[in-house]
Amino acid sequence: FHDPTTGAGNDIEKATSLARAMVTQYGMTERLGAIKLGDSNSEPFLGRDLGHTRNYSEDVAAVVDEETKKLLADAHQEAFDILELNRDVLDALVLELVDKETLDRDQAAAIFADLRKFPERPAWTGSPERNPSAIPPVEIPQEIRDRVNGTNGTNGTAVVPGVPVPVPDNGVIVTPPGPGGDVHGDPGLTSPPR
Template sequence: NDIEKATAMARRMVTQFGMSERIGAIRLGQETGEVFLGRDMGHQRDYSEGLATIVDEEIRRLIEAAHDEAWRILHDNRDILDRLVLELLEQETLNAEQLKTVFEGVRKQPPRPVWLSSDRRTVSELPPVQTPAERAAIERGEDPNAKRAWEEHPPQAVIEVPPGGQVGG
């Protein structure tokens, strides 16, 4: 099912989102959503066999590039995966703090370069628009991003469940 989902996403990237340098920023095919006739949501091809071959090649290229990247990341962090396996064999379950310790040495990937649909379209040097709340925080000398994570995910009490499964009883 993972390969099916990845292939479907790659197909949408190429045919709907214009994310193929070879094909360009055009939408290919039409949605067919006649579910009421007993049909599944589908995709009607309205382009040539030659273009369909290029679409398939682009999908394969995206899938293979993602697969190669995933393999390289797992290979580069094999020691950490081995440590995780040993911890799970010993303890069966790990809490957040134990997982944090296990994954401490993960070698993170460098930031991805910005994807450009054309060499003629460069990345804007302008920063994102600031909201009124961000501007007010900056005027007060605060970091406007500092409170966001705390506000969105406030800490919650953690109750440990005893072996019998009864809490507070």
């Protein structure tokens, strides 16, 4: 809590890269708006940064730097505030780890049961004039969810192109794109032989 260390170097590098992408690629800043800045012509032999060309002025580059720094500073402060709010939980975790060295899931859950969460942030819409919709997302019918469950690898199974996914209870085989499943029209759905 009191001594900065070099251990966060890689985290800072990744956070900076993500914050810069939020500003330059994803349009996640009110000052610049929904615009993609820079051309990312990937040149594998030149290195990542040399393959990036800037198509904006020095003034815009200064705004990009300011917005990137602001995102990082805000996130850093929020993380610090959350850690400080939960210092007692972190201290309890340290004492348990010093005593036992390893904790199982239930032991960790017992320690983190007292964790105090920060309030959720409101949805960011890019402008104070835009309000998030109160309409909930589309509800996918259970029949469709059952039919496609697990065919995209979301249930922990790996999807290998051209290798049929195990037959689910509903009897539909989904073959991922690749040999045997065409990306351009044929979704790879077939009925199993009976």
